Amino acid sequence: MFTKNSDTSDSESTSSSSSSKESSNGYQVRSLQRNNWSSATRKMLSSMPSRKTVLSQGYIVLQAWLYEPGKHVHYRSTRPRPVTPSTSPERPRLISHHQSLRKSVLKAETNKEQLVSDLRGLSESEGMRKLRAMPLSLADKMEIRESPGKKIYKQQGDQRERGVKHCFSPLAKNSVINRNVPCHNLPCMYLSRVGSLKLWNSSMKKLSGRYGTGVLSYFTFLRTLLFINLLFFIITFLFLVLPQAIHPPPDSHRTSFSWIELLTGIGYLSQSLMFYGYYSNITIKATSITSMVPYCIPTAYVFTTTISFFTICIILVYSMSKSFGKSFQVFKSDGNLSENVFCSWDFKVTKKPSIRLQSEKISTQLKEQLSELTSGEEERTLMQRFRNFLVHVAAWFICLASIFFSALGVYLLSKVRGKKAISKMHQNLDLLFMAAVVSGFNLLLPGIFNFCAWIEKHNSPSTRVYVSIFRNLLLKISIIGVLCYHWLGKIAVEQDPQCWENFVGQELYRLLLMDFIFTVLYTFLGEFVWRIFSQKILRKNRKPVFDIARNVLELVYGQTLTWLGVLFAPLLPAVQIAKLFVLFYMKKNSLLLNCQASKKPWRATRMTTVFIALLFFPSFLGAAVFVAYTVWIIKPSSECGPFRNLTNMLESVKLWADRMKDHHQILSWLIRAYNAFTDNPLFLFLPSGVFLLVIYFRIQVVDGQRRIIRRLEKQIDDEGKDKKFLITQLQYLYEENTPNSSHRHRGR
Amino acid sequence: MGNKQTIFTAQQLDAYQDCTYFTRKEILRLFYRYRDLAPQLVPLDYTNHPDVKLPYELIGSMPELKDNPFRQRIAEVFSEDGEGNMTLDDFLDMFSVLSEMAPRDLKAYYAFKIYDFNDDDFICKSDLEKTLNKLTRNELTEDEVKMVCEKVIDEADLDNDGRLSLEDFQHMINRAPDFLSTFHIRI
Secondary structure (H helix, E strand, O other): OHHHHHHHHHHHHHOOOHHHHHHHOHHHHHHHOOOOOOHHHHHHHHOOHHHOOOOOHHHHHHHHHHOOOOOOOOOOOOOOOOOOOOOOOOOOOOOOHHHHHHHHHHHHHHHHHHHHHHHHHOOHHHHHHHHHOOOOOHHHHHHHHHHHHHHHHHHOOOOOOOOOOOOOOOHHHHOHHHOOOOOOOHHHHHHHHHHOOOOOHHHHHHHHHHHOHHHHHHHHHHHHHHHHHHHHHHHHHHHHHHHHHHOOOOOOOOOOOOOHHHHHOOOOHHHOOOOHHHOOOOEEOOOHHHHHOOEEHHHHHHHHHHHHHHHHHHHHHHHHHHHHHHHOOOOOOOOOHHHHHHHOOOOOOOOHHHHHHHHHHHHHHHHHHHHHHHHOOOOOOHHHHHHHHHHHHHHHHHHHHHHHHHHHHHHHHHHOOOOOOOOHHHHHHHHHHHHHHHHHHHHHHHHHHHHHHHHHOOOOHHHHHHHHHHHHHHHHHHHHHHHHHHHHHHHHHHOOOOOHHHHHHHHHHHHHHHHHHHHHHHHHHHHHHHHHHHHHHOOOOOOOEOOHHHHHHHHHHHHHHHHHHOOOOOOHHHHHHHHHHHHHHHHHHHHHHHOEOOOOOOOHHHHHHHHHHHHHHHHHHHHHHHHHHHHHOOOOOOOOOOOOOOOOOHHHHHHHHHHHHHHOHHHHHHHHHHHHHHHOOHHHHHHHHHHHHHHHHHHHHHHHHHHHHHHHHHHHHHHHHHHHHHHHHHHHHHHHHOOOOOOOOOOO | OOOOOOOOOHHHHHHHHHHOOOOHHHHHHHHHHHHHHOOOOOOOOOOOOOOOOEOHHHHOOOOOOOOOOOHHHHHHHHOOOOOOOEOHHHHHHHHHHOOOOOOHHHHHHHHHHHHOOOOOOOEOHHHHHHHHHHHHOOOOOHHHHHHHHHHHHHHHOOOOOOOEOHHHHHHHHOOOOOHHHHOOOOO
C-alpha cells in the first residue's frame, strides 16, 4: 500500500492537468472524499488559513465582533449553514460557522479595540474610503460607523448623552470635498468632478442598455471633448474676446453679410471677432481697473493661448494616467478563456434583443477559443504562408499608396490656388473645394482600408482593430501634415495673402465645417439610407453596425483641427462645441433608428486608453508643436492682427515684460527668474533626468512584481500538492491503525 | 441645496452617504425608484427605520434587471435573508457595489458570490456549468461546456484543488481590465 501510495503521489506531482490527476490516482481522490475523518486530520484542516470563508483575518474579527447573542446581525459573507454530510463530499463541513465565530470572538475581544482604533487612526477620508470598500452589508457598515464611539464610552463608564459619536470626526460630514471622491487634494477633486458631470446621463443609459459598453465609450469620449472645449472657450472668451469686443479697434470697416460666408469664413466674418485679423495691438487704458494695470491685447493673446494649452495638457495627462492605471496588467493575457467567461457579460445591457445578441457573441467567442485550443496551431504549408504574406504586402501597398496619393493631391491642390476670381460664386466654390476634397478623402479611404482588412483575414479581432486604427491615423496625419507644411512653410514665409493668419484661420474653419457636413451626409446616407435599402430591397434583417474606432478617430481629427486653429481663430472652440452638441443628438438618434449591436467583442477599457492616448500624443502634442513653432519663429503679417511690426509673436511678451519691469517689483523678479530658467540649459536637463530616473525605477518595480507573482504562484501550487499528499498519508495511517474499519485492509 | 426632505433624518442620509458610493441626490432618487416598485408597501417616512422588505418578484421586474440572466443570484447575494427579498439597505448596497465608483476588489468579491450558485464559497464545476448555460442560453453542447469548465479551472485554479476560491477569482480578475466596465449597472 505504501508503495502504491508513493507511486500515486509521484505521478500526481509530475502530472499537470487535473483530469489526468483524477484518473491516475483514484485512491487519493477517494481518500479526500471521506466523510469519516480522523480527529487529527480534522484538526489539521481546521487550522489551515486558506480554508477560511472570509477574506482576511480582519474581516473575521469584524464579523465576530458584530456577532453578539441576542442581537440581530445581518450576515453577508458567513451565513450559518447546517452541517449536512450529503452536500460537498469533497470537503468536510468541519465546524459550523457559529463555532468558528465563537472561537474568533475570543480573539476579537482583544482585537476589537485595535480595529476600531485603526479606523480612527486614519484620516476621515481614508477611513470612510476603507469602510465603503469593505464587503459587508450596509447595516453592518452603518453600525461600525456609529457604534464604536458609543461602545468605548460605555466601557469607560462615561455618561455621555445619546448623541451619536462617530468613528470619524464630524468635520468629515460637512466637507463636500471628501464625499465619494477618490482624491483628497483640491485641484484633483475639481478635475474628477469635471468627469462626473451629469450631462446626457439618461440618453447614455438608454444607449448602453441597447448597445453595451463599447458604444457608450464613444459617447463618453464625445462628452469629455465637449468639456475640454468648453474650458478652452471660457478662458479665451473671458480674457481675450471680451476685452476686444468691448473696445473695438478703430480701423474696422464692415462689408455686407451673405449666408455663404458662414461656410467660407471670408468677408463679414473675417473682420469680426472670429478671426485673427480683427484683433488689434492696442493697450486698453480706458476703464478704471485697466488704468492701473493696462490690459495689453497682444500679450493677452499669447498668454491665453499658452495657458489654455497648458491646462488642457494637464487634464489630458491626468485622464490618460488614470485610464492607463485601470487597464494596466502586470501580465499580458490575451484571449483568456476564464476572462471571457467571467468578465465578458456586460451588465449594462438591458434590452432583450441586445441580451440575446450578447449571448450569441459570447458563445461564438467561446466556441472559437475552444476550437483554437483543440485543433491548436495548424501547420500551414509553405505555399499558404507565402500566400498570406503576399496578401498582407498587397494590402499594405494599396493602403500606403492611397494615402500617398491623397496627400499628394491635397498638396497640389493647395499650391494651385485659383487666383482667377471669375465671379463671387466661383471664388466661394473654389475655397470650399479644397476642404471638400480633404473631407472626401477622409470619408472614402477608410472604406478602402476596410476592404483591405477584409481580404487580409487577421488572426485576432484586436489586431484587426489596431491595424485599421493605425491606417486611419496615418491618413489623417499625412493630410494634416501636408497642410501644415504648406501653411507654415510656404504661405507664412512668402506672406502671399496679405493677412496670412486670417487665411490659415479660415482654412481651418472651412475644414472643420466641411468635416461636420460630410459626417451628417455619411450618417444620413451611410446608415439611414443603407438600412432602408437593405431592408426593403435586399430583404435582409441585418442593420449596419456602428464602427466605434472610425467614429472616435473622426472626433480626434475634428479636435486636432480646433487646436491647430485656435491661434488664428479664437472663437473656433465655440464652433466645435456647437458641432459636438449637434453630433451627439444626431449620432444617438441614428443609432437608435438604424443600427444594431455589434457581434464582435470590444474591450472597452483598453480601447478607451488607446483613444485618450491618441488624443494626447499625435493630436494635442502635434497641435502644441505647431502653435509653439508659429509663436516662436514665424514672422506675423505686418498689416493685420495684434502682432504687426514685430519679428515674432513672443516679442510682444518681451516688450510687455520690459514695460512692466519698471512698474512692479514682483513681476521683475518673476521675469528675472524666467530668464535665468530658460538661459541655463541645466534647468531643462535636471527635471528631465529626474523623470527618466523615476520611470526607470517604476519599470524595475513592475518587473520585480512580475517575478514575485510567478514565484508565489509556483509556491501555492507546490503547497497544494504537499497538502494533498499529507492528508492522504494521515488518513491512510489512521485507517491502518483502527482495527474495525470497513475498508480494504481486512486481513493483515 | 434642497434640505427639505422628510424621508430620512439628516444623520441617516449622512450615514448612507458615508457607507455607499452615492451622493445625497442619488440616494433620494434611488429611494423613489425603490418606492415605485410597491408604493403601498413602502412608507414615505423612514425616520423610524420601518422594517419593509420587497419580495424578489418586484425587484426582478426592474427594467435594469428584468432580462439579466443573473438577476436572481444578484438579488439573493445582496438580500438579507438570502432569498432575494430586499430591504432599502440591501437595495442601496446592491446598486452601490454595481456603480461606477466601487473599487475592483469589492466588485470581485460580490461577483464571486454571484457566480457561486451553491453558496459553498467556492466556484466548483457545477457552478461553472450553470454560469456558462446562463451566459450562452444553452447554446453550447454538453461536451463544449465540459471542456470550457475544465479549461477555466485549469487556467484560474492556483492551488489545484479543482475549484476556484475567492483568491483565485480575484487573481484572475486582476488580469482582466474590462471587468470594471462590464460589472456595472447604471441606475
